[in-house]
Amino acid sequence: TIKDADKISITLQNEFKFTQNYLILERHRLENKFNFTFEINDNVDTSVTIPRMLIFTFAENAVKHGLFHKESQGFLVIKGFQDAKEIVIVIEDNGIGRKNARKIKSTGTGIGLVTIEKIIDYFNKNSKNHITYSLYDKERETGLKVVITIST
Numbered sequence: 001t002i003k004d005a006d007k008i009s010i011t012l013q014n015e016f017k018f019t020q021n022y023l024i025l026e027r028h029r030l031e032n033k034f035n036f037t038f039e040i041n042d043n044v045d046t047s048v049t050i051p052r053m054l055i056f057t058f059a060e061n062a063v064k065h066g067l068f069h070k071e072s073q074g075f076l077v078i079k080g081f082q083d084a085k086e087i088v089i090v091i092e093d094n095g096i097g098r099k100n101a102r103k104i105k106s107t108g109t110g111i112g113l114v115t116i117e118k119i120i121d122y123f124n125k126n127s128k129n130h131i132t133y134s135l136y137d138k139e140r141e142t143g144l145k146v147v148i149t150i151s152t
Contacts, residue, residue, distance in 0.1 A: 004052055009123065012087070012150075013046035016078070019056045023076065026063050034067040034074030034093075041081045048087060048129065048152060051119045057112050058091045058133075058146045066095015066144060069104060089148040097142040098135075128152075 004010055004018075016038060023036045040046070059076060067074035079090040096104075120131050130151040137144060 007052055008119075009049040009127070010052045011046060012044070012048050012050055012080075015050055015052070015055050016040065016046065016080075018053075019059050019078070022056060023059060023063070030063075030068065033070070034063070034076060036076040036078070039077060039079045044080045044082045044087055045152070048150060049127070050129075050131065050150060051116075051123045054116065054119070054131070054148065055089060055091065057116050058148075061112060062091065062093040062095055062144065065101045066093050066097065066142075069096045069101070070094070070142075085151060087150040087152065089150070091146040091148070092143065094138075094141060094143040098137055098144060100142065 004014070010018075020038060027034060027036065055078065059078065062076050067076065074094055076091070076093045079092070081088055095101075116133075120133070124130050131148065132151075133146060133148045135144060135146055
């Protein structure tokens with residue numbers, strides 16, 4: 001964290017490593033309450049720069065608000081794939097979901113998502129790449145799905 005503290009953006013590869021290290025620590029801290037996987041297609045250009053902590057913030061929210069409160073085994077999967085025009089990153093968990101998180105008042109301050117929106121807005125104005133994201137509540141099971149699109 002300190003090494004990249006002065007950077008606004010980092011490579012996708014470094015963001016994956018940073019997020020993976022965080023998830024290893026959290027899984028250990030929570031006594032293996034959840035598992036996680038990274039499923040990144042080989043063709044994904046991980047040298048593309050993105051805002052620092054973009055993927056991390058969504059993974060942290062999944063652990064903090066969804067997986068931490070889950071009574072059964074949790075999972076988090078981060079997928080990445082690319083076509084000619086964009087890279088898509090999907091962050092999906094089977095946590096308790098936003099509706100249940102609100103019921104137990106595990107919604108946090110909301111600063112994380114507001115900050116991410118500001119950072120993405122700044123990044124989009126100052127980069128050749130364009131980033132969007134969407135949040136989807138799962139309908140058939142609990143959890144959340146985040147889709148980040150990086151237009152290259």
